[in-house]
Amino acid sequence: MRRCWAVLLSAWLLAMTGCAPGIAQQLCVEFYDVGKADAMLITTPQGKRILIDAATDKEGEKLAQTLEDAGVTRVDIMIITHFDKDHVGGADHFLEQLDVGAVYMPVYEKDSKQYTQFVEALEERPQIAVERMPRATEQTLEVEPGLTLRITSAHQADYGEDEENDFSLAVRMTYGQTSFFFTGDAESARQMELLSEGDVACDVLKVPYHGRYKESSEAFLTACSPKIAFIHDSEDDPADERVLAILAELSAETYCAKDSGLRDVSDNQSVRAEQQP
Ligand SMILES: [Zn+2]
DSSP states (O other): OHHHHHHHHHHHHHHHHSOOTTOTTOEEEEEOOOSSSOEEEEEOTTSOEEEEEEOOHHHHHHHHHHHHHTTOOEEEEEEOOOOSHHHHTTHHHHHHHSEEEEEEEESOOOOSHHHHHHHHHHHTOTTSEEEEEOTTOEEEEEEETTEEEEEEOOSOSOOGGGHHHHTOOEEEEEETTEEEEEOTTOOHHHHHHHHHHOOOOOSEEEOGGGGOOOTTHHHHHHHHOOSEEEEOOOSSSOOOHHHHHHHHHTTOEEEETTTOOEEEEEOSSOEEEEEOO
């Protein structure tokens, strides 16, 4: 009977959050449809959870509540790529509603309500390990056997006009033979840095900057050559046709948030994509 409940609970969690923890060998990445904003949740084979960006204030609040309602109590690692409101906006809700282990973020400050709420929520929770990554640094985390996260920070202290997007942390995750690359809102300067760091080829790409076209787009996307690409766009702000054309040329299976969310599952040999309703 107990086992039966465990199976039911696990099926329910899977239905609610897309990824039940602890399914042997399976790594699951949810790309949420939260409008023109980023939020992704990784569930590892051992049931750890990693959140990359927290959507807007409103969408992040809904998402944190949905996860809590589904019985998710903890996020082991939260990565905020940069402090624009469509990435950091909902972070305070996750900190308030879930037990968060560690937070990674770049080193700069922003004068905005969303950033202030995030910092205040962090200050109220001194038990959380906070890693502010100085420029041109990297952290490699062995999350569990066979699963590695490599987080890199922007190289420069000043990027001119598109400054804050180019401060985006980038995250490369490898699991067995499979690799995922999360690129925040990297624009041309940061995309070129990522190219210079090497090792950008990936199975799954979180396309940078909501699918906007930049002069580096062709070189960057071609070097990544993803099998599966996800774009956090919206009806009002759809992905640039030129970006979609480059991805089509590369034969990437491309999904856009304006159509639906996406769940990618890796069995450590290959990745498959399941579109969410
Ligand atoms: Zn953004």
